[in-house]
Amino acid sequence: xxxxxxxxxxxxxxxxxxxxxxxxxxxxxxxxxxxxxxxxxxxxxxxxxxxxxxxxxxxxxxxxxxxxxxxxxxxxxxxxxxxxxxxxxxxxxxxxxxxxxxxxxxxxxxxxxxxxxxxxxxxxxxxxxxxxxxxxxxxxxxxxxxxxxxxxxxxxxxxxxxxxxxxxxxxxxxxxxxxxxxxxxxxxxxxxxxxxxxxxxxxxxxxxxxxxxxxxxxxxxxxxxxxxxxxxx
Numbered sequence: 001x002x003x004x005x006x007x008x009x010x011x012x013x014x015x016x017x018x019x020x021x022x023x024x025x026x027x028x029x030x031x032x033x034x035x036x037x038x039x040x041x042x043x044x045x046x047x048x049x050x051x052x053x054x055x056x057x058x059x060x061x062x063x064x065x066x067x068x069x070x071x072x073x074x075x076x077x078x079x080x081x082x083x084x085x086x087x088x089x090x091x092x093x094x095x096x097x098x099x100x101x102x103x104x105x106x107x108x109x110x111x112x113x114x115x116x117x118x119x120x121x122x123x124x125x126x127x128x129x130x131x132x133x134x135x136x137x138x139x140x141x142x143x144x145x146x147x148x149x150x151x152x153x154x155x156x157x158x159x160x161x162x163x164x165x166x167x168x169x170x171x172x173x174x175x176x177x178x179x180x181x182x183x184x185x186x187x188x189x190x191x192x193x194x195x196x197x198x199x200x201x202x203x204x205x206x207x208x209x210x211x212x213x214x215x216x217x218x219x220x221x222x223x224x225x226x227x228x229x230x231x232x233x
Contacts, residue, residue: 016053023049024201031194039193040078046201047071054208062102063211069095070204085183086139089146092176096153099207103153107160107214120155124148127177134184143180150176157207165210172203 023045030038051067069091076088128144135143154173158166178196182188189195 020049066098168206175199
């Protein structure tokens, strides 16, 4: 089975993927070298390029919406202002809701939920309880609520789409935990923004790859971003 898309040839998809990789390389190199202008230019290009690749690959609308919500969060978090942080977190939360709806619509149980769900729930409780006293009072409830959505997304990615998307969900969880520990004022690794972006970029790419693989493996017809249906070649 394969996903056929009228929106992009193989060459187009390859070009978009190369452009995404180049933008990621520029962003990470800029962070490693502490070149803020490079990060400011490259970061907003990441999710639109990945979304374009998803569209060219015949991805569902929900996947594209999740990536565009991530783009909104990326742009907002370029600012250090508290309102921008909350708005960015809200945009990412909307993206997680899109991912959850996507996994429900296109995924199927692939892992032992009885094992993974308690593990993710335990990680959620431990992390929120540990961070709570050190978070600014006005961010405690929003961060806790966001953490619930994020953890649910990561767990659903693993249990409904398989190991590739599952790894993407886990890396997304790690990336945002690194952000939260910074907000809480905990000790951080050198170049913390570099590690945040490495895990985030990998997370979004793996979520896209895992979703596309799951769509290709579906036994029946499915509606994609362009109302494309998978067919037997």
